[in-house]
Amino acid sequence: SYELTQPPSVSxxxxxxxxITCSGDxxxxxxxxxxxxxxxxxxxxxIHQDSKRPSxxxxxxxxxxxxxxxxxxxxxxxxxxxxxxxxxAWESSTSVVFGGGTKLTVL
Amino acid sequence: QVQLVQSGAEVKKxxxxxxxxxxxxxxxxxxxxxxxxxxxxxQGLEWMGWMNPNSGxxxxxxxxxxxxxxxxxxxxxxxxxxxxxxxxxxxxxxxCARGVAHSDNGGYIYxxxxxxxxxxxxxxx
Numbered sequence: 001s002y003e004l005t006q007p008p009s010v011s012x013x014x015x016x017x018x019x020i021t022c023s024g025d026x027x028x029x030x031x032x033x034x035x036x037x038x039x040x041x042x043x044x045x046x047i048h049q050d051s052k053r054p055s056x057x058x059x060x061x062x063x064x065x066x067x068x069x070x071x072x073x074x075x076x077x078x079x080x081x082x083x084x085x086x087x088x089a090w091e092s093s094t095s096v097v098f099g100g101g102t103k104l105t106v107l
Numbered sequence: 108q109v110q111l112v113q114s115g116a117e118v119k120k121x122x123x124x125x126x127x128x129x130x131x132x133x134x135x136x137x138x139x140x141x142x143x144x145x146x147x148x149x150q151g152l153e154w155m156g157w158m159n160p161n162s163g164x165x166x167x168x169x170x171x172x173x174x175x176x177x178x179x180x181x182x183x184x185x186x187x188x189x190x191x192x193x194x195x196x197x198x199x200x201x202x203c204a205r206g207v208a209h210s211d212n213g214g215y216i217y218x219x220x221x222x223x224x225x226x227x228x229x230x231x232x
Contacts, residue, residue, distance in 0.1 A: 001169070033218040035152070042202060042222040043144075043152065049216060086152050090217040095166055096142070096154040 002091035004099035011105045018074040020102045022087030025068060032070035033088040034063060036081075037101075043086070047072060074104075082106045109133040111203050111223035118229045119193050126189040127226045129203030137161040140206035141186040142219060143177065147199040157206055158186060193230045200225040 004024045012018035022032060034047040045054050047063035050070065060075045070089075074081055087099040114128040129141060143155040156167035158177040165177050176189045190197060204219035 029214070031214060031216055031218075035219070037146075037152070042225055043204075043219070044222075045218065045220055048207075048218050048220075049213070054220065084151075088152075088218065090215055092215075095157070095168070096217065098144075098152045098154060101151040 001094050002089070002097050004087055004089060004097055006085075006087060006099040006102045008100070009103045009105065011107060012074075012077045014079060014106055015076055018077045018081070018104055018106075020072045020074075020085050020087075020104065022070040022072070022099045023068050024070075024089060024097075027068050027070055027089060028066045030065075030089045030091065032063065032065045034061075034070075034072045035086045035088065036083045037086060038083045046085075077104075077106055079106050109205065109221045111205065111221055113201075113203060113223040113226045116227040116229070118231065121194055121230055121232055123193050123230075124189055124191040125193060125197075125228050126187055127201050127203075127228070129186045129188070129223050131184045131186070131205070134205075136184040137181060140208060141177075141179065142204045142206045143175075143188045143201060144204055144219075144222075145199040145201045147196070150199075155188070155201075160186070190228075193228075195230050198228065198230045200227050202226075 031049045035043040037043045046061045050065040051063045062073045084101045086101045110132045112130045137160045140157045142157040158165040160179045178187045203223040205221040208217050
């Protein structure tokens with residue numbers, strides 16, 4: 001089965017750039033998606049089709065995908081960005097796959 | 108505006124079943140899949156399966172095949188997800204999510220653009 005691997009945690013200082021990676025076999029040949037999940041809330045789509053931001057998502061969120069790794073980048077990270085982030089892909093044999101999630105701490 | 112409103116929290120005993128509903132509004136219900144995703148306490152997101160309201164086709168993740176039943180009532184724009192033979196490991200928040208599906212030159216596209224508010228299912232004796 002297809003697997004996506006994320007680092008369990010990433011820390012960043014306010015105003016700095018946070019990068020969260022998502023690794024999978026030939027992930028660059030698929031589209032990657034990213035969701036933000038804050039405690040007590042529902043997931044929010046922040047990036048679709050590797051690098052597209054849905055309406056209402058701040059410009060500081062960006063994404064890329066190449067080779068075996070997709071990356072979510074948050075520029076000028078704010079305290080409100082502290083959350084868990086999940087990558088997701090579609091794989092023909094297993095349908096939807098989520099990464100294990102990354103806890104972003106802003107300190 | 109698009110909304111997915113789920114049924115309320117449930118407490119069930121081991122071995123029982125639970126049925127969660129998800130009522131959609133603000134869009135053409137039959138134009139998008141409804142997916143179910145859960146998050147156990149302290150765990151990550153886990154995709155359970157999808158159902159197409161137009162065709163009635165479904166697909167469940169391997170972990171849930173034989174134990175999860177998805178149905179839809181298009182007359183009231185509502186999707187249902189039933190999990191049987193509950194154990195304590197099924198204690199989780201269950202979400203419904205609208206699936207966006209299409210293709211372009213880059214390949215097949217499938218993601219979730221709107222989510223329900225979540226339903227906490229607690230399995231305890």
